[in-house]
Amino acid sequence: MRPSDAARQLQYAVASRTDTYDYEISHWEANAYEDVFADVADRGDLTDVMSVVQELGDRFADGSRPSQAEARQIANGIVTAGGRPLADGGDES
Numbered sequence: 001m002r003p004s005d006a007a008r009q010l011q012y013a014v015a016s017r018t019d020t021y022d023y024e025i026s027h028w029e030a031n032a033y034e035d036v037f038a039d040v041a042d043r044g045d046l047t048d049v050m051s052v053v054q055e056l057g058d059r060f061a062d063g064s065r066p067s068q069a070e071a072r073q074i075a076n077g078i079v080t081a082g083g084r085p086l087a088d089g090g091d092e093s
Contacts, residue, residue, distance in 0.1 A: 001046055001049050006034075006052070036068065037052065037053075040079055055074050
């Protein structure tokens with residue numbers, strides 16, 4: 001799935017839940033999350049992309065939207081085993 005298609009899916013999910021089809025929603029999703037969707041598509045599969053779309057859509061409420069950093073954190077949790085970071089974080093001694 002192309003990142004722009006994933007952004008469109010998120011737009012539809014949010015719009016159907018909020019009965020809003022305004023420019024702000026489509027502009028925000030098209031620009032803020034496309035790189036996150038691209039990364040998920042590269043690292044995972046369609047199911048992972050759709051999981052990110054669903055999770056982000058669930059967090060849109062009362063005009064509040066997840067930041068790009070929050071979207072990246074959600075995506076990392078979905079495409080890594082058990083939501084653990086890909087790096088070990090360094091030496092803990």
